[in-house]
Amino acid sequence: MKALVVSQRLSDAGELVAVARRFGEPAILAFQESALKVEEVAAYGHRVYRVRSDRPEALYRAAASLYESLNPKVIVGPSVKNVKDAMALLAGSLDIPLITEVVELSDGGSVLTYKRGFMSERVTMTAEVPYPAIALLNPKIVKPAEKAGRGEVVDFDVGDLKVNVVGVRAKELSGVKLEEAEVVVGVGRGFKSREDLNLAFELAKILGAQVGGTRPIATDFKWLPEDAWIGISGKRIAPKLYIAVGVSGAPQHMSGVSGSKVIVAVNKDKSAPIFIQADYGVVADLYKFLPILTSKLREKLPRRA
Numbered sequence: 001m002k003a004l005v006v007s008q009r010l011s012d013a014g015e016l017v018a019v020a021r022r023f024g025e026p027a028i029l030a031f032q033e034s035a036l037k038v039e040e041v042a043a044y045g046h047r048v049y050r051v052r053s054d055r056p057e058a059l060y061r062a063a064a065s066l067y068e069s070l071n072p073k074v075i076v077g078p079s080v081k082n083v084k085d086a087m088a089l090l091a092g093s094l095d096i097p098l099i100t101e102v103v104e105l106s107d108g109g110s111v112l113t114y115k116r117g118f119m120s121e122r123v124t125m126t127a128e129v130p131y132p133a134i135a136l137l138n139p140k141i142v143k144p145a146e147k148a149g150r151g152e153v154v155d156f157d158v159g160d161l162k163v164n165v166v167g168v169r170a171k172e173l174s175g176v177k178l179e180e181a182e183v184v185v186g187v188g189r190g191f192k193s194r195e196d197l198n199l200a201f202e203l204a205k206i207l208g209a210q211v212g213g214t215r216p217i218a219t220d221f222k223w224l225p226e227d228a229w230i231g232i233s234g235k236r237i238a239p240k241l242y243i244a245v246g247v248s249g250a251p252q253h254m255s256g257v258s259g260s261k262v263i264v265a266v267n268k269d270k271s272a273p274i275f276i277q278a279d280y281g282v283v284a285d286l287y288k289f290l291p292i293l294t295s296k297l298r299e300k301l302p303r304r305a
């Protein structure tokens with residue numbers, strides 16, 4: 001046994017198995033959703049260890065125990081949050097490399113060779129790590145493996161978990177589809193209060209635009225729902241017009257708006273980094289500028305007002 005596959009979704013199980021087969025006969029640790037449809041995972045013809053839990057702690061425990069008994073050369077899994085959390089624990093406890101967002105993986109003899117993107121996928125890096133290693137893959141990188149008979153299914157007991165989940169609450173979502181909007185008004189920490197965002201909402205109403213924001217506006221202040229946050233770790237937008245108001249232009253934000261046709265920035269600091277990428281820049285206090293802009297547009301675009 002040369003590889004261990006961590007599978008939590010049926011949608012990419014076949015791809016992970018195909019990659020793992022490059023390193024020899026794999027075993028599969030079926031976790032979460034795929035654990036419920038374990039027969040389909042077993043149809044790839046390899047032994048499946050079923051964990052009846054969806055918690056990263058359970059995955060970590062099962063993977064740590066299987067690592068000890070199976071001694072895999074490589075562990076492959078999907079590059080998704082639960083698996084990343086569990087594999088970070090495993091890599092730390094074993095002191096072995098963990099690589100994420102991998103788009104290509106191959107056996108380089110004495111090393112594991114991989115490719116991954118960085119700088120918002122603008123650059124692809126090729127690198128090597130020593131075996132053993134954990135590689136978490138992005139989906140759709142290879143053709144799924146052929147199914148090959150029925151592998152044995154073994155139930156894996158992880159025992160009592162230390163973390164006891166006492167409640168689960170759904171995120172507050174606006175349902176706003178920023179990715180589809182033609183015009184987006186983006187709000188940043190230049191706004192002093194939640195009520196002041198009305199200045200942006202009024203402008204958006206006149207323009208038929210959607211309102212999104214920077215990460216701190218959604219996560220730290222919670223002035224906008226989480227699905228209205230734009231950037232590398234939020235939504236990527238590609239409107240015809242993006243108007244950024246009181247936004248400094250941090251790279252993590254700008255990578256989410258790089259698909260915009262025209263970027264207009266309103267910022268009171270003339271050296272704000274956003275002016276480097278903006279097509280049009282307005283150096284002004286948003287509290288003075290937005291009411292004037294909205295009222296002028298209201299005169300020009302009376303039908304939307």
Ligand SMILES: Cc1cc2nc3c(=O)[nH]c(=O)nc-3n(C[C@H](O)[C@H](O)[C@H](O)COP(=O)(O)OP(=O)(O)OC[C@H]3O[C@@H](n4cnc5c(N)ncnc54)[C@H](O)[C@@H]3O)c2cc1C
Pocket residue numbers: 187188189190191213214215216217229230231232233234245246247248249250251252253256266267268269272284285286287
């Ligand atoms: C791992 C990681 C991931 C991240 N992902 C994201 C992400 O996906 N999206 C994201 O947005 N951020 C993300 N961030 C945070 C990012 O680095 C910045 O901290 C954030 O984008 C800054 O938000 P801001 O522009 O609202 O605030 P600030 O940087 O504080 O900028 C506020 C701006 O408002 C201007 N201003 C102040 N008062 C006025 C006024 N009256 N009129 C006009 N202008 C005014 C200031 O001059 C300043 O330029 C991430 C950070 C990390 C570490």
